[in-house]
Amino acid sequence: MxxxxxxxxxxxxxxxxxxxxxxxxxxxxxxxxxxxxxxxxxxxxxxxxxxxxxxxxxxxxxxxxxxxxxxxxxxxxxxxxxxxxxxxxxxxxxxxxxxxxxxxxxxxxxxxxxxxxxxxxxxxxxxxxxxxxxxxxxxxxxxxxxxxxxxxxxxxxxxxxxxxxxxxxxxxxxxxxxxxxxxxxxxxxxPGVDGNAKMSKSLGNALPLSASEAEIHRAVHAMYTDPAHLKITDPGKIEGNVVFTYLDAFHPDKAKVAEMKAHYRRGGLGDRSCKNTLEECLQMLLAPIRRRRAELIRDxxxxxxxxxxxxxxxxxxxxxxxxxxxxxxxxxxxx
Structure with missing residues (x-):
């Protein structure tokens, strides 16, 4: 053997x-x-x-x-x-x-x-x-x-x-x-972009590697955050917050994510700002994959x-x- x-x-x-x-x-x-x-x-x-x-x-x-x-x-x-x-x-x-x-x-x-x-x-x-x-x-x-x-x-x-x-x-x-x-x-x-415990093709809550810029934007800005975080000044919960789960998984600057979490917990950081940070990260990650994939599938x-x-x-x-x-x-x- x-x-x-x-x-x-x-x-x-x-x-x-x-x-x-x-x-x-x-x-x-x-x-x-x-x-x-x-x-x-x-x-x-x-x-x-x-x-x-x-x-x-x-x-x-x-x-x-x-x-x-x-x-x-x-x-x-x-x-x-x-x-x-x-x-x-x-x-x-x-x-x-x-x-x-x-x-x-x-x-x-x-x-x-x-x-x-x-x-x-x-x-x-x-x-x-x-x-x-x-x-x-x-x-x-x-x-x-x-x-x-x-x-x-x-x-x-x-x-x-x-x-x-x-x-x-x-x-x-x-x-x-x-x-x-x-x-x-x-x-x-x-988790799925809809907050479901599992990202799955069959559940329709997955973001494919071939996702366009518009698809990424729509998915990120529809993500579940903290429903009790009604105003920017309100303290927010990180647990169960899909946006922060994705930031943990994909953002390369772990220190920045840690600071964002602390800011969100004490209040003063809005959901839109968090989603913008996540979208920028995912757009940078998927753009070269999407381009390369498009070339490959043509052959x-x-x-x-x-x-x-x-x-x-x-x-x-x-x-x-x-x-x-x-x-x-x-x-x-x-x-």
Whole structure:
């Protein structure tokens, strides 16, 4: 097995990526690619687990997500970017792992339970959605990844992956698979621009990386602040104030933000001034990303070529893991 620390991350291509993705993972991926062996998986099959009735939504966003990756600074010469559906070993590993995971264990996974509730699934729950923790385990182990950057809501997925690793290794009698550990973000989950606890494409409260100047302006000036802060002279609350949450996440001058918080708490600082500061910050952050992204999306052949090259590289890695798993289990290897 590879002794170098290997990172696997990924996204479901169900829409363009947004500021929540940027602060939660994309900016970190740009830094990590210089020091680790990093793979990013465009998880189109997992995108279908709740979009099986509209596959065109997933298909049309694959290159959109590719453009987002490159626009923020992910370098395909340093990071392997690959397509989940182009790696048949992932599907076969998923099937193998499904036979050592019980339905009861999947039902106890709090991440799955929360998402089922959020999406309103009852008896209409797709089987693929229920078992996507097993699919994620297949993704992680296929690349022998030992580091997985996630939000704290995804920790149950890492736990379940490691359970599968231990069960499989016990069956084979040898450490075929590597356990992994989570790398948690330094920043908390970014709330939606509407104040909802989660920024989400499906909830319609996300600010995409491709947002125009006008879209940024409208989003910032509609943000929730402190409803009791009626006059500039009134003391204001920072807790639950979306504008200050975003300033904490994105403003480069932390000392200035700290001074603004103190000023707001004692009174004398207006919401409009705070929003103007945040808008200036976000306009500066997103303008170069938006320009670069616009250039990239005009060249779909180039984006597809990068994805094909990365998928071919990943194919060899994942097939080798599948070979080792099947050999360890005593199953015939027909490739």
């Amino acid at each position: 590879n002794s170098v620390s290997t990172i696997l991350t990924g996204d479901r291509p169900t829409g363009p990526l947004h500021l929540g993705h940027y602060v939660g993972s994309l900016a970190r991926r740009v830094k990590l690619q210089h020091d680790y062996s990093q793979t990013i998986l465009v998880a189109d099959l997992q995108g279908l687990t709740d979009n099986g009735h509209r596959p065109e939504k997933v298909a049309s966003n694959i290159l959109q997500v590719m453009a987002d990756y490159l626009a923020v600074g992910i370098d395909p010469l340093k990071t392997t970017i690959c397509l989940q559906s182009g790696l048949p070993a992932l599907a076969e590993l998923t099937m193998l792992y499904m036979n050592i995971v019980t339905v009861a264990r999947l039902e106890r996974n709090p991440t799955v339970k929360n998402e089922i509730e959020q999406k309103g699934f009852t008896r209409s729950l797709p089987v693929g959605f229920m078992v996507y923790p097993v699919s994620q385990a297949a993704d992680i182990t296929a690349f022998q990844a030992d580091l997985v950057p996630v939000g704290d809501d995804q920790l149950p997925m890492i736990e379940q992956t490691n359970e599968i690793v231990h069960k499989l290794n016990a069956l084979t009698g040898t450490p075929v698979l590597r356990p992994c550990r989570a790398i948690l973000s330094d920043t908390g989950r970014l 779909p052949e180039m984006l597809l070529a990068i994805l094909k090259t990365g998928t071919q590289k990943a194919h060899a890695v994942t097939q080798q893991t599948l070979y080792e798993v099947k050999k360890g289990l005593g199953l015939p290897v027909m490739f």
